[in-house]
Amino acid sequence: MDSRFVMPGDEVAVEEEYAAGEGTFADNGTVYASQVGTLVLDDDECTASVVCPNPPNILKKGDVVYAVVADIRSTMATADVVAKEGTSKNVGGETYATLHVSKISPKYTDDVSKELRKGDYIRAVVTETKPSLQLATKDKHLGCIRALCSKCKTEMVRDKKGEGLYCPECRYAIPRKLADDYGDVVLR
Numbered sequence: 373m374d375s376r377f378v379m380p381g382d383e384v385a386v387e388e389e390y391a392a393g394e395g396t397f398a399d400n401g402t403v404y405a406s407q408v409g410t411l412v413l414d415d416d417e418c419t420a421s422v423v424c425p426n427p428p429n430i431l432k433k434g435d436v437v438y439a440v441v442a443d444i445r446s447t448m449a450t451a452d453v454v455a456k457e458g459t460s461k462n463v464g465g466e467t468y469a470t471l472h473v474s475k476i477s478p479k480y481t482d483d484v485s486k487e488l489r490k491g492d493y494i495r496a497v498v499t500e501t502k503p504s505l506q507l508a509t510k511d512k513h514l515g516c517i518r519a520l521c522s523k524c525k526t527e528m529v530r531d532k533k534g535e536g537l538y539c540p541e542c543r544y545a546i547p548r549k550l551a552d553d554y555g556d557v558v559l560r
């Protein structure tokens with residue numbers, strides 16, 4: 373077994389001796405690295421592979437993430453995932469996500485704008501990653517965790533019933549799908 377650090381495009385083996393394994397590709401008889409990592413030449417299997425010591429933080433189903441609502445459309449919201457709960461590593465891969473109107477609140481709703489607004493910070497769970505990243509906020513610990521008043525940009529506070537938000541500055545009130553710890557979020 374041989375191991376050395378390689379970069380994408382580095383020649384790592386010849387196909388006569390080693391077949392292209394994970395993290396490599398073959399072209400015209402030569403095997404090249406397709407990712408950064410450690411080259412592993414396996415003499416038993418006769419494969420050359422490149423193993424990434426620190427794989428990018430790709431999201432998977434069930435991950436809890438933090439995202440910023442980018443846009444509100446009639447049947448869905450779009451959001452940019454900015455972090456994954458439990459890690460400070462950057463999120464790799466796809467971060468553009470959608471939330472369908474039926475996945476936002478446990479109550480029936482047909483109006484996304486009554487649940488979330490552009491610019492809201494939300495905590496959500498990943499429900500699908502293929503063909504696109506999809507999130508849901510139905511659980512009580514999921515939903516909006518921080519929102520600014522759309523009129524005066526003051527940070528909004530939870531109303532007395534806990535079902536919506538109001539602005540302590542201009543008294544603007546608006547419903548929201550709130551996480552149970554809105555206003556008291558400890559990032560982990």
Ligand SMILES: [Zn+2]
Pocket residue numbers: 521522523524525526539540541542543544
């Ligand atoms: Zn306001």
